[in-house]
Amino acid sequence: MKTLVVMNEKGGVGKTNLVAHAGWYLAERFRTLVIDLDQQANLTATLGAHVAHVDSVALFARPTRVPGAGALTVTRSTRDLLGVEGVDRACIETFRDSLAGMDADYDVCVIDTPPALTNRTFGALLACDAVLAPIGINDYSIQGVAELLRAVKGVSRHYGRPEPLFLGLLPSIFDRRSRRERELFESLAEQAGTLLFPGIVAKRDPYARAASDRAPVWAMAGAAARDAGQEIRGVFATVAERMELRR
Numbered sequence: 001m002k003t004l005v006v007m008n009e010k011g012g013v014g015k016t017n018l019v020a021h022a023g024w025y026l027a028e029r030f031r032t033l034v035i036d037l038d039q040q041a042n043l044t045a046t047l048g049a050h051v052a053h054v055d056s057v058a059l060f061a062r063p064t065r066v067p068g069a070g071a072l073t074v075t076r077s078t079r080d081l082l083g084v085e086g087v088d089r090a091c092i093e094t095f096r097d098s099l100a101g102m103d104a105d106y107d108v109c110v111i112d113t114p115p116a117l118t119n120r121t122f123g124a125l126l127a128c129d130a131v132l133a134p135i136g137i138n139d140y141s142i143q144g145v146a147e148l149l150r151a152v153k154g155v156s157r158h159y160g161r162p163e164p165l166f167l168g169l170l171p172s173i174f175d176r177r178s179r180r181e182r183e184l185f186e187s188l189a190e191q192a193g194t195l196l197f198p199g200i201v202a203k204r205d206p207y208a209r210a211a212s213d214r215a216p217v218w219a220m221a222g223a224a225a226r227d228a229g230q231e232i233r234g235v236f237a238t239v240a241e242r243m244e245l246r247r
Ligand SMILES: Nc1ncnc2c1ncn2[C@@H]1O[C@H](COP(=O)(O)OP(=O)(O)O)[C@@H](O)[C@H]1O
Pocket: 010, 011, 012, 013, 014, 015, 016, 017, 018, 042, 115, 172, 173, 174, 201, 202, 203, 204, 205, 207, 208, 211
């Protein structure tokens, strides 16, 4: 099993939308586990049809395995996840051990993280093979990038493990009609260079419908949905290739 973490301590940058679509996409080919670590539980709602009988919080309490619920299996976010943020950091390693115990059960795991650099995100960083960081194309989001990279490196150093593969900063709600965003994107591309993911997810209306219909954009009718589907599937094809996912 290879594990991908989608993280950015900023909220509203498109993390949950990406993880939901990654789950749908990867489950077409791989035994896929999706872990919702955000107590707001938007992902649990969107992927509700695939929720297992194991809550995400259990993975932090003791080494826990999640029985597969078909091609796509989702662990549910609950308010108890807030309890993981106490002083005891042993839960970070327990979470890592829970995932290690499922190595043969799934081909790929995708983790949605809360908008904070806390125990849950550190657990995800300790357990992962690769990190994808959606960003907004605005000053605040771009200013947060250094801290995000520090967290990725810091967790690896603290636990004496190799750094995960950094797949890149992915503009995830990119409004190409906005001149300001296009200009910021150009300057980001110059500064961030290879830190930038080779692709984007544009701001598009069908994503709102994806969340309420609980279905991926590529399953919807219409030209806008088709364009959105092609674009985001291209992003995940690159992710799967760079992570060398296999069945
Ligand atoms: N590419 C996109 N185009 C349009 N709306 C989007 C896009 N990505 C996400 N959204 C919407 O923006 C809001 C925030 O996205 P979300 O994935 O919940 O961000 P986060 O998990 O980082 O807080 C949601 O309402 C979501 O449906």
